Amino acid sequence: MPEVTEHAPGTAAWAQLTSPDVGASKEFYRGVFGWHSYTLALGMWGDNEVFTLDGAQGPEVAGVNSLADDTEPATWTCHFRVADLDATLDVVRAAGGAVTVEPADVADLGRMALCSDPQGADFALWLPYNQPGASVVDEAGAMCWVELASTDPQDARRFYGKVFGWTPVDRSYYAPSYTNWKLGDWSVAGLLPIEAWWPEGFPPHWIPYFWVADCDAAARRAAELGAQIHVPPTDIRPGRFCVMTDPAGARLAVITPAITTRP
Known part of the structure; x- marks a missing residue:
């Protein structure tokens, strides 16, 4: 399968699951999609499980991490690639959205911010450094x-x-x-x-x-x-x-x- 090395600005580059039980989520998605995973230690962000195809060393398709607060619901967050994170956040605010988590570096992978639109739907912005996003899209399992x-x-x-x-x-x-x-x-x-x-x-x-x-x-x-x-x-x-x-x-x-x- 051809692997993706870059996502165009304005497109969905990644999907991240937050779960109350990462182990149980890994078992569920392995059972449905045949995904494997490996653990990525991200310092202040904690451990992140990266879902992959074709074995633990295969191309990355999505991620899962633990909920920071047990009162929050489990959710999938769609991450959209941007060319200029700060400028995009200015547009989000000017257009009536909110920045719910200010931009921060995720190790050496990229820079991320969490936002919500005027109706309250959450989404993330992603500016890549060494991780462009999902390594495979538009194929079975991705x-x-x-x-x-x-x-x-x-x-x-x-x-x-x-x-x-x-x-x-x-x-x-x-x-x-x-x-x-x-x-x-x-x-x-x-x-x-x-x-x-x-x-x-x-x-x-x-x-x-x-x-x-x-x-x-x-x-x-x-x-x-x-x-x-x-x-x-x-x-x-x-x-x-x-x-x-x-x-x-x-x-x-x-x-x-x-x-x-x-x-």
């Missing part, structure tokens, strides 16, 4: 898409357009109104509205999508290992997908793409 669920899609379109320069394109997938964000001709992320039929108080959030060879088999295996299936395997034009929460409550999706390139 991240292939990121998606925002928002209570105010129009404002989300405005905000992320200012922060990342994304252009919104209307689509009709499984939501009545779906936004496909693009950088140039390349699709980089999706947006769907949180509507009245969603669970009351459902928070705005980003989730990663991981490519699987068989969506139905992956959903069955995840359920056997303790996941809760929220959207069962469903056909849409881009492929067959399923949305779930892992045993700790972190939300993610899997998809078997219908095509091998993004629209």
Whole structure:
């Protein structure tokens, strides 16, 4: 598999899971995706488990670390590559977002900051030093898409357009109104509205999508290992997908793409 050595600014470069039980999360994701892992000591950031494909020395696909506070929920955080971290943070603030964790170096890997958009959806900004992000994407077992669920899609379109320069394109997938964000001709992320039929108080959030060879088999295996299936395997034009929460409550999706390139 060709390994990724650089992610373009404005694209999702990494997905990081925070978990109340890293050992249990490793077992779950190994069971669903066949991931392996190795431990990376990051000083003040603590230990980070790096998920890999094809053995512990294989290409990196995602990470997991322990929750800093047991009262916080388990979650997947999508990291977006930036060319200038400080300038992007200025845009986040000016556009109505918040910086929830000020920028800091993560060892010699890169510089990171955590943010939230005006509706409260969390995301991270990543300026790489020696770690560009995921070493493989858009292949089985790896991240292939990121998606925002928002209570105010129009404002989300405005905000992320200012922060990342994304252009919104209307689509009709499984939501009545779906936004496909693009950088140039390349699709980089999706947006769907949180509507009245969603669970009351459902928070705005980003989730990663991981490519699987068989969506139905992956959903069955995840359920056997303790996941809760929220959207069962469903056909849409881009492929067959399923949305779930892992045993700790972190939300993610899997998809078997219908095509091998993004629209």
